[in-house]
Amino acid sequence: MATPQQTASLERLQEELAQKSEEVRVLRQMSSEVNATLNLDEIYEAVLGTMYDLFGFHHSLILLLDDSGETLRVVGSRGYEGPAVGAKVPLGVGVIGTVARRRKMMRVGNLGQTRSYAAAVRSEMALSEQADELGAIPKLPGLPNVEGQIAIPLIIKDTLVGVFAVESAARRVFTERDETLVSVVANLSASAIHNALLYRKQEEYSQSLAERVSERTQELAQRNQELEQTLEELKETQNQLIIKEKMASLGNLVSGVAHEINTPLGVLNSNNDTLSLALKKIGQLLEDRLAQGESWRDDKVRDVLQNMSSLTKFNAMAAERMIKIVMSLRTFARLDRADEDDVDIHEGLESTLTLIHNQLKDRVTVHKDYGDLPLVRCHPSQLNQVYMNLLVNASQAIEGKGEIRLKTYATEDAVAVEITDSGVGIPAENLNRVFDPGFTTKGVKVGSGLGLSIVRRILDDHNGKIEVESKVGEGSMFRVSLPIRPSPEPKA
Numbered sequence: 345m346a347t348p349q350q351t352a353s354l355e356r357l358q359e360e361l362a363q364k365s366e367e368v369r370v371l372r373q374m375s376s377e378v379n380a381t382l383n384l385d386e387i388y389e390a391v392l393g394t395m396y397d398l399f400g401f402h403h404s405l406i407l408l409l410d411d412s413g414e415t416l417r418v419v420g421s422r423g424y425e426g427p428a429v430g431a432k433v434p435l436g437v438g439v440i441g442t443v444a445r446r447r448k449m450m451r452v453g454n455l456g457q458t459r460s461y462a463a464a465v466r467s468e469m470a471l472s473e474q475a476d477e478l479g480a481i482p483k484l485p486g487l488p489n490v491e492g493q494i495a496i497p498l499i500i501k502d503t504l505v506g507v508f509a510v511e512s513a514a515r516r517v518f519t520e521r522d523e524t525l526v527s528v529v530a531n532l533s534a535s536a537i538h539n540a541l542l543y544r545k546q547e548e549y550s551q552s553l554a555e556r557v558s559e560r561t562q563e564l565a566q567r568n569q570e571l572e573q574t575l576e577e578l579k580e581t582q583n584q585l586i587i588k589e590k591m592a593s594l595g596n597l598v599s600g601v602a603h604e605i606n607t608p609l610g611v612l613n614s615n616n617d618t619l620s621l622a623l624k625k626i627g628q629l630l631e632d633r634l635a636q637g638e639s640w641r642d643d644k645v646r647d648v649l650q651n652m653s654s655l656t657k658f659n660a661m662a663a664e665r666m667i668k669i670v671m672s673l674r675t676f677a678r679l680d681r682a683d684e685d686d687v688d689i690h691e692g693l694e695s696t697l698t699l700i701h702n703q704l705k706d707r708v709t710v711h712k713d714y715g716d717l718p719l720v721r722c723h724p725s726q727l728n729q730v731y732m733n734l735l736v737n738a739s740q741a742i743e744g745k746g747e748i749r750l751k752t753y754a755t756e757d758a759v760a761v762e763i764t765d766s767g768v769g770i771p772a773e774n775l776n777r778v779f780d781p782g783f784t785t786k787g788v789k790v791g792s793g794l795g796l797s798i799v800r801r802i803l804d805d806h807n808g809k810i811e812v813e814s815k816v817g818e819g820s821m822f823r824v825s826l827p828i829r830p831s832p833e834p835k836a
């Protein structure tokens with residue numbers, strides 16, 4: 345049988361055991377709560393709530409070391425009247441600051457006494473006007489009438505993260521059990537706080553990274569746009585160069601061909617003349633012999649002679665046509681004239697028509713409505729390129745049979761040439777694009793899309809202009825206008 349004393353001590357032991365196991369249960373629960381989240385506020389709430397509700401610590405604070413490493417800042421608190429969050433504690437100041445600096449836990453009591461002692465010293469010194477030597481007392485967070493305090497550094501891998509503190513205004517001095525409890529809570533929460541801090545840093549970093557990426561993307565997009573514009577300009581310049589080159593080599597080609605054809609054509613022409621003269625002479629000789637009574641019965645020879653003579657007539661006609669073409673080529677390229685000249689517009693139109701005769705023939709009828717035009721000061725070979733491009737386009741726009749009308753007229757200070765075709769017409773959305781270099785609807789092998797851009801450039805050079813009107817299914821009209829400039833004074 346146990347003595348009543350033994351029973352009492354057994355009961356006490358049992359009670360303590362029950363209390364301890366309850367504490368372990370609460371701590372376990374808090375631990376799983378703080379480890380289940382990466383949200384700092386939720387962690388503070390779980391820690392402070394547990395301290396208050398379950399362990400009866402009515403004033404507690406969580407402070408974190410800021411980036412400077414010199415100041416602690418309150419991030420969570422429970423039990424204070426004014427707002428404690430945000431308050432600062434310099435390292436080394438007060439119990440909390442000292443704990444942070446020494447990285448050692450402190451449990452202090454009877455602070456009221458210490459405070460009144462310090463106040464007494466202060467007022468003594470103030471009386472002897474030495475208060476300045478003590479310096480100002482920094483305003484620290486916490487209870488104004490604090491009696492007891494436990495402060496524990498939060499340390500992760502030798503690095504100070506912050507301080508966890510509990511305070512009491514009651515005369516009750518914190519016990520060893522309190523100290524153990526607070527240090528267990530501090531240890532449990534330190535790593536959760538540390539993890540959440542790392543997570544927040546990483547979040548901030550990824551956010552700033554995302555911002556930087558989007559900024560950079562925008563910069564790149566702008567760069568891209570600039571590059572595209574430069575590319576466009578380069579393309580345009582390249583086109584202009586190609587056009588110039590094309591025109592120069594076309595001119596050379598035309599002049600070469602005209603020259604090459606001209607010489608043998610001359611030979612052919614004069615030989616043909618000689619031949620027809622010779623034939624005439626032979627015919628005459630035969631007639632003479634007949635007249636002199638010589639019998640000449642072979643009519644076959646006469647027939648042959650007659651055939652030959654009609655052949656020479658055809659030869660002469662063909663040669664004449666060739667001469668006309670060569671002449672047109674020369675007029676077209678204006679090989680025989682200075683670059684700028686006073687020019688008869690109709691002459692240029694006519695020679696161009698001769699050159700594209702083959703394309704038109706009896707498929708396209710050309711109607712001419714020529715007005716009275718003054719001579720126009722211009723580069724004739726270049727203007728002929730204009731007519732050529734417009735007439736070829738007109739002819740290509742006509743599927744099967746159709747018509748082209750050429751109308752010219754003069755206004756007060758300009759002349760105009762209208763080339764109207766009965767072709768397929770141009771859709772409204774293309775009307776502005778037809779002058780762009782490279783724009784073509786004819787397929788790569790047929791058109792290069794440069795014709796109208798050449799036209800526009802030549803007219804720009806002449807201070808002239810080109811306009812277009814068109815209706816799909818009815819046809820198109822291109823109007824060329826050129827200013828009539830006074831010819832420069834003839835050189836002496």
Ligand SMILES: Nc1ncnc2c1ncn2[C@@H]1O[C@H](COP(=O)(O)OP(=O)(O)OP(=O)(O)O)[C@@H](O)[C@H]1O
Pocket residue numbers: 733737738741765767768769770778779783784785786790791792793794795796797820
């Ligand atoms: N008279 C017209 N009728 C209908 N469409 C036309 C006419 N003139 C020009 N176009 C349209 O404008 C486009 C551009 O004409 P442009 O003369 O610049 O180039 P292209 O004729 O296609 O090729 P290139 O002249 O270099 O051989 C043509 O492909 C065509 O679609």
Ligand SMILES: [Mg+2]
Pocket residue numbers: 733736737791795796
């Ligand atoms: Mg063309």
